[in-house]
Amino acid sequence: MAIALVLGVITALEVMVFYVEALAPVLVPLLLVLSGAKFVLVVGFYMHLKYDTSLRGLFVGPLAIAAAIILAIMALYGYFL
Numbered sequence: 001m002a003i004a005l006v007l008g009v010i011t012a013l014e015v016m017v018f019y020v021e022a023l024a025p026v027l028v029p030l031l032l033v034l035s036g037a038k039f040v041l042v043v044g045f046y047m048h049l050k051y052d053t054s055l056r057g058l059f060v061g062p063l064a065i066a067a068a069i070i071l072a073i074m075a076l077y078g079y080f081l
Helices: 002-019 021-046 053-076
Strands: none
16 A cells, blocks of 8 residues: 555656646656656566566666666757756
8 A cells, every 4th residue: 555655646746747847957857767766666566576686687677778768868969958
């Protein structure tokens, strides 16, 4: 029940961040961090990989690659300037 509550709070934060215009300069990185946190919670608890170190890499590895690609594309198009 606690994990579902935390996931609900993170989702509410994601929606709130999207509508707060003062956070527009850091919108994408902030949403990436929040979605990464949700990913870790879902994979760790609902997919029961919290204690399984051998399969954890199958989920964490692609997440790291996806984050690196997104950051590289953002840098390529001058988002950080």
